[in-house]
Amino acid sequence: MNAVVAPVPVDAATPVRIVRERSGDAAAVDALVLAAFGPGRFAKTAERLREAAALAAGFCAFEGERLIGSVRLWSIMAGQARSVFLGPIAVDASSRRGGLGAELVRACLDEAKAMKLDGVLLIGDPPYFSRFGFLPAPQAVFAGPVDQRRVMWLPITEVPPVGAVRPVA
Numbered sequence: 001m002n003a004v005v006a007p008v009p010v011d012a013a014t015p016v017r018i019v020r021e022r023s024g025d026a027a028a029v030d031a032l033v034l035a036a037f038g039p040g041r042f043a044k045t046a047e048r049l050r051e052a053a054a055l056a057a058g059f060c061a062f063e064g065e066r067l068i069g070s071v072r073l074w075s076i077m078a079g080q081a082r083s084v085f086l087g088p089i090a091v092d093a094s095s096r097r098g099g100l101g102a103e104l105v106r107a108c109l110d111e112a113k114a115m116k117l118d119g120v121l122l123i124g125d126p127p128y129f130s131r132f133g134f135l136p137a138p139q140a141v142f143a144g145p146v147d148q149r150r151v152m153w154l155p156i157t158e159v160p161p162v163g164a165v166r167p168v169a
Contacts, residue, residue, distance in 0.1 A: 014064045032092065046087060049085055053074035056084050056115070057115075058071065058073070059107040059108065069089075071088070073085070073086055073120075074086075075167070079165075081157075082118050083112075085122065126152060132154060135153055140162070
């Protein structure tokens with residue numbers, strides 16, 4: 001298990017560890033995501049995609065034994081591009097503003113590069129994600145409604161996300 005210590009600990013007395021999600025973490029991750037996004041997330045197109053896609057990887061942030069953050073990568077194809085769909089990123093309300101979300105994103109990007117994929121797709125806030133190298137992906141087509149201005153792509157190879165975004169089970 002690879003652990004990464006976040007450079008800006010949420011609590012100076014207890015360092016934050018970012019580790020791969022284990023099967024025993026799933027219930028706590030689901031509770032954290034529900035607390036962060038509420039039940040409205042179940043109505044989103046992104047959630048439909050995640051429900052049908054295989055989990056490629058997940059990362060959890062722990063402060064001691066307490067789960068304070070999580071993010072997952074889902075196996076997808078974006079046109080001909082072999083990729084993963086990033087999200088959701090959830091950080092406990094008491095642990096926000098310390099850079100933990102960015103550390104979770106970096107763990108995902110390192111994982112996607114190690115997997116030798118074509119890129120990483122997400123639906124998110126352009127000002128936040130552009131600092132990681134994400135670009136608009138106007139030709140990635142989802143099966144349901146999305147705000148196309150929030151669809152973003154981090155290229156790893158030259159293969160672009162052009163066409164239907166579909167889950168890989």
